[in-house]
Amino acid sequence: MWDRGVLALTLLAIDPAGLGGAIIRARCGPVRDAFRECLDALPQPLLKLHPTMDDETLFGGIDLTETLTLGRLTMRKGILGRNGTAILAMAERCDATLAARLAMALDDGSLQPLIAMDEGAEPDERTPAALGERLAFYIDLNIASSDVGLLPDTAMIESARAGLASVDVLTETYETLVGLCAQLGINSQRAPLFALRAARAHAALHGHTSVTPTDIEAASALCLAHRATVLPPQPQTEEPDATPPDTNEQDTDGGNMEIGALDDRVLEAVLAILPDGLLDQFKPKGSISKGSGAGAKNKSNRRGRPKPSRPGRLSGRNRLDLIATLRTAAPWQKLRGASKGRIKVTPSDFRIKQYEEKSDRLLIFAVDASGSAAMSRLAEAKGAIELLLADAYSRRDHVSLISFRGDTAEVLLPPTRSLVQTKKRLAALPGGGGTPLAAGLIEALTMAHQARTHGMAPCIVLLTDGRANVALDGTANRAKAASDAEQIARQIRTSGTEAITLDLGNRPAKFLADLAANMDGLYMPLPRADARKMSGAVSAALEG
């Protein structure tokens, strides 16, 4: 892995514009430090970025401090547009906003190359996809420190740069790379391009006049392995089918065989690198980035109920409270020797506006009132809801009630704060009939959508025994009912709605746990005869 990391750096130094950059995933430790030394060995100067950077440092802008001290406009140059290798420390903590800006800079060429140092420990702590997409390489450097090897060779980089323009690319190379991407399930068109550029840089590095199979192998391993979403079928048997189907029609003579053989070789090289469990990382599509407008955000420097201003620095993302700033500056005017009609303001006078924004929460109870649930523990569920209601009341949450039974779901109570009404409807809730779980979830999702447009932060609490047996189209079909429910559950996750699943069954059901995982929410079997404990647990989950 170490050699591969160094190779990636070398290729980046040879062709920074074409390759974009690399993600280096390494925890703090000797290996990471050693790798930093490699970066220092590169010919370009280093620029440091960190995830909480403001726009002015990034894009440049007016240097307010200087401007005020000198009394004339002083501009400051941003990091973007400076020449050098940018290093983003703690890339896994980079938010969508910064990622979008960096992606923009990578696209227009004002930032290249970018090395994202990813220190994530958990699989879901990772560099934002918008950024990873635009960086050619991904190197996992969580290796033993004894594996640390050579530093990149600067002299070779220089000569390779000179030779880069004269490297030829054969038509077969394009086809090989595209075919490879197709086999690995890589849809992005940036991937084959990166591989091509990397292969060319690799060829230049080794003094080849055209891109050779070795170059392609090395480049594919570096650029394509981590982007794979499917494993190609293992073509171990020596049958003609084993060659990728795409090249079959190109030509039928010996050339075809050669390309097929090359494809296989390259594919093997890529597969050799695929770490175990890599594909698992991709299956749940990462965590869904929730648009920050989703609701429950509390402190904001843009909108909401105004709070007292605080001293601070203008960063381009917050707003100056002009009146407060002037008020702070006022007492000092004589001391500062301000002339008549002019006010002298120093940066320490700046007061920044602060807002507090709090959206109401809406708890949507989706209650399974089917026969099977009624048989088991509907009464207990009712008790649990009542306890939750009391909790909701003290937090001034809104609540609404949806029940599903027979073949439809119905909204028993639109969002309200009236506790009494909710209790009444709940008590009158009859049980019996099939379990149209998907229909209930759709109803809850629709309500969540509506609530969000009203500025509320919805949260779905699903109470069911999980024996879904009525599909969305009303037919009694167990398998279809279950798959329908799963599909809606995924949509709930996409919509970014919080969801909690409470299992009413006599025994915890695997299906429901999976369903909760699909919704990216909490799953909890309803503890027996201890509604209070459950309500406590749910409250804790909501608070967290």
Place this chain on the structure above:
Amino acid sequence: MKQPFPFSAIVGQEEMKLSMILTAIDPSIGGVLVFGDRGTGKSTAVRALAALLPQITKISGCPVNSEKVEDVPDWAKLETKKSSLAPTPVVDLPLGVTEDRVTGALDIEKALSQGEKAFQPGLLAKANRGYLYIDEVNLLEDHIVDLLLDVAQSGENVVEREGLSIRHPARFVLVGSGNPEEGELRPQLLDRFGLSVDVASPKTVAERVDVIKRRDAFETDYEAFMVRWKAEDALVRGQIETARGAIKTLKTTDAALTDIAELCLKLGADGLRGELTLLKAARAFAAYREDTAIGRDHIRAVAPMALRHRLRRDPLDDAGSGVRVTRVVEDVLG
């Protein structure tokens, strides 16, 4: 300065390209929404569009790109009255942008250092008479979305803050792109986009090979590549300019109107904006094709992109709304 990748060199993606050309012919169609995975050439197409569009005449130095001297807002304090040719503005609106940056705000530096109340125009001013491009539009914060909706509706940006009271025209074509897996778009904003297209990577190997070949040529052999494609771009630009002229004289038959109304009714599209957009898009398409009247072919071609985002959500229809539209189009138009 390197020119962006040429528009006509983009492989495939015909629907996306067509939708962009149609809004260039008739900006009143509204914006274009491009949904698709990463790496399908969304950003490339938008940036290419800027270079493709015909230049506009504007008063030199005008912050809102005014065409005539009397349109220049008085706060701009321009010295010249000369006008010059400039490329159609295409302005990027990045995620996490502040309200101040979008609408413009009090020029704080001037206020503090010179005691002057001056207005610093924002992105909306810059985008006037051009395009406003929002990448990852579905992740945009709500309060910025609200602001955009308001301005897109009225065509005017009103700034009332910090003792400033300023208004300036802000007519632009919204182009949004995003990845639907990462979040949905509010229906209100969805409705503001005139056209909506779904893009995917090309399906055939030959096309994909073409994509990387061209891109590679663009990066390694820039000069020759641009010479080769500039001519093609000029051709499309000429077509757009001709269509802009032809659209005024284009006939709209009652039969076409009936078809459009029937189509929207059958689809249950919300509101009347669907009909209007479909009409405008069909007209622009007819002009682009150099026909003299709107026919069924034109309606059929643009119906999916004009209507697919206006249908009521069907949570279980994975096939996408485009298929539903096509189905109904076949029913109605035969």
